[in-house]
Amino acid sequence: MEGGRDRNGGAEGRCPTGVADLDEILEGGFPRGNTILVAGGSGIGKTTLGFQFLCDGAKRREPSCFISVTEPTMMLKRNIANFRFFKPEYVDPARLTLLDLRAIALRMGLQDGMFQPTEHVTLVDTLQQIARELKLKRLVIDSMTAICQWLHDPVRIRDFAFRLGLALSELNCTTLLTSETPPRELRFSNFGVEEFISDGIVFLCEEEHGRQLARTMQVIKMRGTAHDRSKQYMMLSRDGISLSSKLRLDSLARKGVT
Ligand SMILES: Nc1ncnc2c1ncn2[C@@H]1O[C@H](COP(=O)(O)OP(=O)(O)OP(=O)(O)O)[C@@H](O)[C@H]1O
């Protein structure tokens, strides 16, 4: 390694996020092996950030995996193909794997695809097995909220999140868990447990500017990182997410939207 950068271009011990502006805030990226909660309301960009993070991994040939709890793999492929940071050749077990919960249930031997909340430890073991087999360096679980709704009980949720974090950090797999929160509320989870078990929180929100809704991103916590906690404006396009400290409604204003 040279000058504190590893051969993948990330700062030593850091996992680049796929969003250059966020890497700058995070001293090069997420701390490797950490579990990060990506919280925000509906349509704010949680899944997009997850895709961008994994495609960055695929580009660097770091085995990466997206696990969707709510959408079938076919829909995921369609959504990810909309972005210019995605390349079809990334979809390969050595680079990017897209899985849905049904595929995981079948792996657990549940032919009907249905879990029982009491099987949460088996689910963690299965996820760790997948991470081990694929030699995962990056994982996104979309969403943690759906898993929590299924687990229901806060004690079980805490146990699941704790075991999962431990299992994946043993493998040095950097993990993003998405958390669905009510719109425009400073809140990071539904069960009030998830944020305390995560090593970091990236909070996505929105602000009204005239008739426009501007997206924002804020790093609330990131263990072991001296980071800026100020709100950044977040742009979302086919090129993915970028950040700016200044609100830019120019392109929308030109179209007469503001
Ligand atoms: N190519 C694109 N260019 C600009 N904006 C886009 C593009 N693709 C998606 N979007 C915007 O991103 C939104 C969806 O983002 P995303 O799916 O990442 O949100 P999310 O936080 O995961 O939402 P949910 O909670 O519903 O899963 C769309 O509603 C749209 O506003």
Ligand SMILES: [Mg+2]
């Ligand atoms: Mg989503």
